[in-house]
Each structure stands twice: as C-alpha cells, then as structure tokens.
Amino acid sequence: MPDMALPDSPKGSRFGWPKPMRREEFDTRLKAEGLPTDRVVFQGIAQDLPIIRIPIDLPKYRMVNGRTASLQVEHLAVNQDLRPDLFTGDPEMWDAQEAQHELLIKLGRQSELDKYFADQAHKQVDPLILDQNGFAVNGNRRLASWRDLFFQDPAKYGHFQYIDVVVLPHSTERDINQLEARLQIEKDIRAEYNWDAQANMMVAKMERDGSTTAELCHLYKMKESELNELLDMRSYADEYLKSRGKADMWSEVSGQEHTFRRLVQSRQKLSGGVARKEMFKEAAFALIDEPTAVGRLYTAIPDLAASLDKVADRLQAELDIEAPQPDDDLDSLFGGGKPADGDEAGLGNALRDPSNQARAREIIADVLESERQIKKDVRKERYLLDVCAKANAALTSAVKDGLRTESKLGGVAKQLDEIDKRVRTIREFLAKHAQA
Numbered sequence: 001m002p003d004m005a006l007p008d009s010p011k012g013s014r015f016g017w018p019k020p021m022r023r024e025e026f027d028t029r030l031k032a033e034g035l036p037t038d039r040v041v042f043q044g045i046a047q048d049l050p051i052i053r054i055p056i057d058l059p060k061y062r063m064v065n066g067r068t069a070s071l072q073v074e075h076l077a078v079n080q081d082l083r084p085d086l087f088t089g090d091p092e093m094w095d096a097q098e099a100q101h102e103l104l105i106k107l108g109r110q111s112e113l114d115k116y117f118a119d120q121a122h123k124q125v126d127p128l129i130l131d132q133n134g135f136a137v138n139g140n141r142r143l144a145s146w147r148d149l150f151f152q153d154p155a156k157y158g159h160f161q162y163i164d165v166v167v168l169p170h171s172t173e174r175d176i177n178q179l180e181a182r183l184q185i186e187k188d189i190r191a192e193y194n195w196d197a198q199a200n201m202m203v204a205k206m207e208r209d210g211s212t213t214a215e216l217c218h219l220y221k222m223k224e225s226e227l228n229e230l231l232d233m234r235s236y237a238d239e240y241l242k243s244r245g246k247a248d249m250w251s252e253v254s255g256q257e258h259t260f261r262r263l264v265q266s267r268q269k270l271s272g273g274v275a276r277k278e279m280f281k282e283a284a285f286a287l288i289d290e291p292t293a294v295g296r297l298y299t300a301i302p303d304l305a306a307s308l309d310k311v312a313d314r315l316q317a318e319l320d321i322e323a324p325q326p327d328d329d330l331d332s333l334f335g336g337g338k339p340a341d342g343d344e345a346g347l348g349n350a351l352r353d354p355s356n357q358a359r360a361r362e363i364i365a366d367v368l369e370s371e372r373q374i375k376k377d378v379r380k381e382r383y384l385l386d387v388c389a390k391a392n393a394a395l396t397s398a399v400k401d402g403l404r405t406e407s408k409l410g411g412v413a414k415q416l417d418e419i420d421k422r423v424r425t426i427r428e429f430l431a432k433h434a435q436a
Contacts, residue, residue, distance in 0.1 A: 014147055014151060015057070015061070015094065015097035016058065016060035016061075016092075016134065017057070017058045017134070019092060019133060022058055022059075022133065022134035023132075023133070023134070025058060026052070026054075026134070026167050029052040029054065030050055030052060035050035035052065037166075038051050038126075040129065040166060040168075041179075042168060042169075042175065042179055043169075043171065043175050047169070049167065049168070050166065051127050051165070051166055052164070052165060052166075053162045053163070053164055053165075054162065054163060054165055055162060056143070056146060056150060056161055056162065057147070058134065059128070059134050059135070059143060059165070060091065060097055060133075060134055060136070061091075061097055061100040061101065061135070061136055061143070062091070062131075062140060063087050063088070063091045063096060063100060064204070065140055066180070066193060066197060066198065067107055067140075067141070067193055067194075068100065068103045068104065069198075069200035069201040070194065070196045070197045070251070071103045071106065071107070071251075072086075072087040072100075072103065073200065073248045074248055074249055074250050074251060075087075075099060076248070082099075083095075086099060087100070088208075091135065100140075101147070101148075104140050104141050104143075104144035104145075105144050105145070105148055108141050108142075108145045108148075111141075113141055113145050114148070114149070117142075117145050117149060117160075120157070123160075124142075124159075124160070124163055124164060127139075127164040127166050128142065128143060128163060128164070128165045128166075129165070129166055129179075130165050130166070130167050131167075131168050131176060132168060132169065132170055134167075137176055137179060137180060138179075138180070146160040146163065147160075174209075177205070177209070181219035194254045194257075195230070195254070195260075196234065196237060196253060196254050196257075197250075198230065199231060199233060199234035200234065200250070202216055202227065202230065202231065203231070203234065229261065232264045233257075233261055233263075233264050236260055236263055236264065237250075237253045237256070237260050240253065240285050241253065243285065244285075244289070256288065256291075256297065258297075258298035259288060259298050262297075262298050262299075262301040262302055263281070263284050263301050266280070266301055266304070267280060267281060267305070269305065270305060270308070272344075273344075275344040275348060276308070276344045278344075278345075279308075279312065279345075279347045279351065280305060280308055282351035282352055283304055283311060283315075283351055283360070283364055284301055284304060286351055286357045286364065287300055287301070287304065287361060287364060287365075289357060289361065290361055293361050293362070293365045294364070294365045303368050303371065303372070306371075307368060310367050310371070312343070312344065312347055314363050314367050315347055315350070315351075315360060315363055315364075316343055316347065316411070317411040317415060318359070318363055318411075319347075319350050319356055319359065319363075384426075388426070391419075395419075
C-alpha cells in the first residue's frame, strides 16, 4: 500500500482504500506489459481483461449483493440503533463495509468456504472481478474469507496478502446487473442462493432500479410463472414473520422454501372465497410455528388443503368462535363476489389469536394424521366394520366419561346430527347390499 496518510481510514481497518487511491493503483498496475488475461463476457461481447495483482485490503465490497439481501434487512432489524441507510447509502462508508464483511463471513461459514481456504493447499485460482471503482462485482465471499484468514494469521496465510483481480471497463449499473445475473446462473461450484435472498434481491431490483418482471426474467433466465411464484412465496413469508412479531427476520424462514412454495401452490388451487383462503393460510401459519407437530411441512400443507373442510369442522367444534358480522364493503373490495362465509371468516380470526394457535395446531395435526390413516386403511376389506367399531368405542367413551355437568355442550347437537346422517347412509347401504 502506498506510504501516505489515510485520514478517513480507521486504524487497523482492512476494508478498502479511499476511491482516488484505488483508481490510481489500477492505472499504475494496468500499465505493466505482458499481463495475463481472463476472458469475461461483458457488455455483450467477450473481453480479454488484464489480470493484475493488488493488496487484499484495496477492494471494497459491493452492497448490492444478492446473497446478502435478506441478511442486510435482518441485520438492521436486530440492530435498530444503526442508521437505516447502512446498506443503501454511500457504499464508501466504513461502517457499511465492516457490516457487509461480517455478513459475508457468515455466508462463508454456512457454505464452509472458510474451512476450505483454511487449508493452505487451497489458494486463489480465479481472479475476482471488480468494477472500475474497485467494488467487488464477483467474489465478495471469497474476498471476505481471505481477509479474515490473513488478518488472524498473516504468517500462515501470507499467500492472501495480494490477490488477482480483473477490472471492468467503464460501465453502467445495468451492465453490472447483467454480468452478475449471468455469473449467478452458471453451473459451477458457487453456493446456491437461499430462496429468500433471491426473492429479496428481485424485490430490491424492482424497487431500487425500477426493473420490470420481464427484465428480471430475461436477466435470470426465469419463466414469468417462476418469478411470480417466488415473489408470492416472499409475500407469504413476510406476512408470516410480521404476524409473529419477527418482521424482517428472514433467517427464520430460510429453511422453509418448500413449505412456502406448497403454501402458494395449494392456496391457488383452493375453491371458495377469500375467507376460506385466509383461513387456510392462517392454519398453515400455525403449522409453520411448530413444524415437528405434523412431520414434513411440505407434505402437510397440501394435506391441509385437501382436508380443509374436516379441519374447519373440528376447529369450529372445539374452539370458541364467534362468526364476525357481515362487512358490507367486502363485496366491493373483491369485485362484488360472493360474501365471505361467516364460519370461515370466524375461523380465520380465531387462528390469528395467539391464545388459540397451540390448540388449533393440535387439532389440525390430529385431523391430518387421521386422514393419513384413513388412506392407509381404506382399501382393507374390513375397513367399514373397523371404522364403525372405532366410532362405537368413541361414543361409548363419550357416554361413560363425557356426560358430566361441567362438559362443554356447545356444538354437541350439531355433531350428533351429522353422526345420524352418516348412520342413515350406512344403513341404506347395508339394506341394499347386505346378504340376506
């Protein structure tokens, strides 16, 4: 590093030289003759860019980094004393660079990048790609891992004191977005993006850059249906986190990609009105709170949709629910369609109540398990007899243990009416098919 004072550089900082010094260093090193090159497809053509060797503390991290999109939001939610534009303001600021470094280190540990480069046999192979101002367009995680190792043990990791980079020619943000998109979709050893990070990156590009869905689909080689599904997944996850008092805590849902995909897909297939779909969503949220209650969530969510009527009946019978008063504005809000069903709207409200969610989850899990067992038993020749025997045993227990003055009686008559209907149907079948 040049021997000059850095008044804007805190002592011991290693997160990028001042911009004029970065540009000067590039100009000096790019004048050398016989430099090796690396081919980069950029600005629509394949360009052979010179590889230069620079001090590891020279580059800066790029704040607009897809992999850290969710982590940045969560970092600000956890550390509310930080300035809100930490990651969206001036990227030259040291506090932003240091915060981004910590997030990149976290990502490196998740993918075991730190362990890989901790082995001295594993050195840099491919050059990092920097823009003309010295911000890392590609290789931010590697840069953070190398810096961390070198900072901890300069003697052991001296091979990371200088690193190979290529510097892009003058470019626009759109040029860089296109390069990033191409690099991200290449099949290589790079870590996969977490689904929520990818979704938050897409939202950021639409809000910050004004990108359209068509442009994003073109950039990332996605179908419009795939992007819309991803954005819907993010919307449900965002709503779930807010409803649980965990707004922007994206790490809470990073491992639930399949769950939220099934939630989107299942809700789209549901028949009925808005209230029914809202009730399904709230029931799914209750399961997400405790995934172990129903086994694999990504299979439980479609099962919930398939058994929603039975789940609703059980919830209605066992939870104290009051149907909300009709909302005269609801029809106009949703295009003058069918009014929301009172029972379903009441169930949706009840499921939003934290005091009901644990019991509701137990009821839902019990119904889903019963339905799974029914599917296993339905092909057995003795299925009808076995089910009737179980029902008889259950009613016998109800007579023996349930006929108490303190028992809850609300809804019992309705259940008995339903039982009578089923019994009549079975008797009619027996009369028609039983052997004399």
